[in-house]
Amino acid sequence: MLKINNLHAGVEGNEILNGINLEVNAGEVHAIMGPNGSGKSTLAAVIAGKEEFEVTEGTVVLDGEDLEDSAPEERAHKGIFLSFQYPVEIPGVTVTNFMKTAINESRKAKGLEDMPANQMLKLIREKSELLGINRKFLSRSLNEGFSGGEKKRNEIFQMAMLEPKLAILDETDSGLDIDALRIVANGVNKLRSKDNAVIVITHYQRLLEYIVPDYVHVLHEGKIVKSGSKELAFELEEKGYDWIKNEAVV
Amino acid sequence: MDLKDKLISSFMAFESNVDIDHPVHDVRVEAMKNFEMKGFPNKKQEAWKYTSLNSLQKVNFSIFPKEVNALEYKDVKKYFLHEMDTYKIVFVDGIYSSFLSETTHDGVDICLMSSALTKPMYKPVIDVYFNKVASNDESLTTLNTAFSREGAYIYIPKNKMPKKPVEIVHFATGNEASLMLQPRNLIVVEENAELQIIERHQSLTSNEVLTNCVTEIYAAENAIVDYYKVQNDTASSSLIDNTYINQKNKSVVKVHTFSFGGKLTRNNLNFYQNGEHIDSTMKGVTILGEKQHVDHHTLVHHIEPNCESHQDYKGIYGENSTGVFNGKIIVDKIAQKTNAFQQNNNILVSDKATINTKPQLEIFADDVKCSHGCTIGQLDEEALFYLQSRGIPKKEARALLMYAFANNVLESVRIPELKTRINKLIANKLGVSLGFDL
Numbered sequence: 094m095l096k097i098n099n100l101h102a103g104v105e106g107n108e109i110l111n112g113i114n115l116e117v118n119a120g121e122v123h124a125i126m127g128p129n130g131s132g133k134s135t136l137a138a139v140i141a142g143k144e145e146f147e148v149t150e151g152t153v154v155l156d157g158e159d160l161e162d163s164a165p166e167e168r169a170h171k172g173i174f175l176s177f178q179y180p181v182e183i184p185g186v187t188v189t190n191f192m193k194t195a196i197n198e199s200r201k202a203k204g205l206e207d208m209p210a211n212q213m214l215k216l217i218r219e220k221s222e223l224l225g226i227n228r229k230f231l232s233r234s235l236n237e238g239f240s241g242g243e244k245k246r247n248e249i250f251q252m253a254m255l256e257p258k259l260a261i262l263d264e265t266d267s268g269l270d271i272d273a274l275r276i277v278a279n280g281v282n283k284l285r286s287k288d289n290a291v292i293v294i295t296h297y298q299r300l301l302e303y304i305v306p307d308y309v310h311v312l313h314e315g316k317i318v319k320s321g322s323k324e325l326a327f328e329l330e331e332k333g334y335d336w337i338k339n340e341a342v343v
Numbered sequence: 344m345d346l347k348d349k350l351i352s353s354f355m356a357f358e359s360n361v362d363i364d365h366p367v368h369d370v371r372v373e374a375m376k377n378f379e380m381k382g383f384p385n386k387k388q389e390a391w392k393y394t395s396l397n398s399l400q401k402v403n404f405s406i407f408p409k410e411v412n413a414l415e416y417k418d419v420k421k422y423f424l425h426e427m428d429t430y431k432i433v434f435v436d437g438i439y440s441s442f443l444s445e446t447t448h449d450g451v452d453i454c455l456m457s458s459a460l461t462k463p464m465y466k467p468v469i470d471v472y473f474n475k476v477a478s479n480d481e482s483l484t485t486l487n488t489a490f491s492r493e494g495a496y497i498y499i500p501k502n503k504m505p506k507k508p509v510e511i512v513h514f515a516t517g518n519e520a521s522l523m524l525q526p527r528n529l530i531v532v533e534e535n536a537e538l539q540i541i542e543r544h545q546s547l548t549s550n551e552v553l554t555n556c557v558t559e560i561y562a563a564e565n566a567i568v569d570y571y572k573v574q575n576d577t578a579s580s581s582l583i584d585n586t587y588i589n590q591k592n593k594s595v596v597k598v599h600t601f602s603f604g605g606k607l608t609r610n611n612l613n614f615y616q617n618g619e620h621i622d623s624t625m626k627g628v629t630i631l632g633e634k635q636h637v638d639h640h641t642l643v644h645h646i647e648p649n650c651e652s653h654q655d656y657k658g659i660y661g662e663n664s665t666g667v668f669n670g671k672i673i674v675d676k677i678a679q680k681t682n683a684f685q686q687n688n689n690i691l692v693s694d695k696a697t698i699n700t701k702p703q704l705e706i707f708a709d710d711v712k713c714s715h716g717c718t719i720g721q722l723d724e725e726a727l728f729y730l731q732s733r734g735i736p737k738k739e740a741r742a743l744l745m746y747a748f749a750n751n752v753l754e755s756v757r758i759p760e761l762k763t764r765i766n767k768l769i770a771n772k773l774g775v776s777l778g779f780d781l
Binding site for chain 1: 723724725726728729730731732733734735736737739740743744746747748750751
C-alpha cells in the first residue's frame, strides 16, 4: 500500500529525514519508535504532505502512485489520515460542521454528491458512540478548550468518520490517562480491517499493548536503524534507546 | 472649481428650493457657515491621518440630480432583504421613490425626512430632536446638516414595535457622471419601544458616487435599537457615514457594520450615554480586496455611571487594501462602575495590505473596568494544514478559517434572514461556497 524509498526531507536546508525505507501493506500495523528529535513526527507530516518540509530525495508512493505533487487535501482524498500530536484549535467551527465539510469535500473530489443530511447525522451518531463521545461535544468549536484526552479522542473520531486507507497516529497516546488510552485504542482496533493499515508513532510501548503492531521500527537521526516484531518494543522499553544508538554507530 | 467651492455656490440654489422660514433653515445656514470655515478634513488632522479625501475633492460631482429616475423592482430586488417582509424607505439618486418604498403611519411613523421637515404635525419632534446629537464641529456633518432635506424619518412612540424591520436603501443610477448624495436620517425610539433597521447604499453603475450621510438616533428609556449597515457598494463608490446615537436609561443600542465593498468608506460612529444602565454595542466585519479602504472611527462617551459598552471589530485585508480602526472611549469622572470593552482583530492575507489600529482611552473615573485589545496576524499555517489534512482544499480551508474568525460578530445579528445574507456575502467575498452557515 505505502512504499517509502530512500526518503530525505528537511526544513530550510536542515535534513531531518536521512533516507527512510518503509513498506506498509494492507492489513498491517507498523509502530515507529525512537527518541525525541529522531524525526518521527516529521515522517508523519511528510507522508501527509505538509508543505513546510522539503523532500530533497526519494519517494513516497501510495498504491503505486508517487505522492510528490499531491497537496495535503489530495492525499486525504486518496485515503491518508494523520492524527495530530497537537490538534489545532479552530474557534467558530463546530465539530459537526467541520466533519460535514471534510466528508463532503472528499466526496466532491471523488465526483460524488454531498452526503444526505440524515445519513450524515446517522454516521456521526454511530461513530461518536464508538468512541464514547458525548453529543454536546459535537456542537462545540473544534478542539477549543478540549482537554488533551478529548482532543485525541476527537482525532480518532475524525478518523472513524473519514475511514482512511492509511492512518498515521502521531503520539496519540501522549496526554491520555489509562482509561482514555483504552477507549482510543479500542476505537482504532475496531476500525482495523484487512484493507487498511495503521502506522503508530510513539515514544512508549504502552499504547502498543492495546494496538498490537505487526512490525516495530526504530528511528534514529532520520533513519530506520532497526526493525523487528512487537518484541522489539518490549526490549526498547526495558533497555531504553541507547543500545540502539550505540548499535547504529557501530 | 473644487468641491468645497461648488458646494458653497450650490447652497444658494438649494435655498431657493426649501422653506427658508422654517426654523430648521437657521440650523442649515449656521452649519453652512461652519463648513465654509472648516472645509473638508485633511490628513494633518489626527482623526483623518490615514484617510485622504483629496482625490474625491477633485471630482466634478453633481450636487443635485437633474432628473428623477425610475427603477424597476425586479432589477434591484437583490439589494433588498427580499426573503422577508420589511418596511422600505428607498431613494433613487437622492430622491424618494414611492414606487419602491413601503412606509407606514400605522401607530408608528416610518416615512420621509422631507415630510417631517415641512409638515406641521412633525414639528414637535423635529424641534426636540433634529440636529441635537449630531456634531456642530465636525465639518462633514455640518455639510450634511446644511443640505439636509431628504432621508428617512422614523418615530416609534412609547411601547410600540413595528411589525417588521425597516430597510433604508439609497440607489445611485449612474445617470449623472458623478453624483454626491447627502441623506439625513432621524430616528426616534421612545420608552420601551423597539426598532430594527437595515441600511444600504448601492450604486448601480461604475459611475462615481460620494455619499455623505448623517443619521441621528435617539433611544429613550428601555428602548431597543438594532442598526445593521451593509456596505457592499461598487468599486467607484465612496461613503462617509456619520452616525450619532443618544441613549437614555437602560436603553440597548447595537450597531453592526458589514464593510465588504466600496472604494473609500469612513464610518464615524458616536455613542453618547446620557443615562444609567445603558448598553451600547458596536460590531463590525470588514473584508477588503483590491484598492479598497475602510476607516472605522468609533466613539463612546460614558457620561453617567453604571453603563456598558462593547466593541468588537474584525478585519480581513487582502490585496493592497487598507484599513483603519480608531476606537475612542471617554469615561467621565462621574461615570463610575463603567464597563467598557473594545476588541479589534485583524488578519492580513496579503503582503501589500495595511491596517492601522488604535485604541484611544480617556478615563477620568477610578472605579471602572475598561479593556482594549488589538491584534494583527496572518492565517495560522498549522491550522490550514490541519484542515487540508482532513481533505478540505486550501482555498476552502482558508475561507473556513476566515469565516470562523468573523463568526462571533454575526452571532448577535437578530434577523435570521439577514444573518444568512451576510454569511453569503462573506462567502462570496472570500470566493467560496461552503456547505453550511456558521
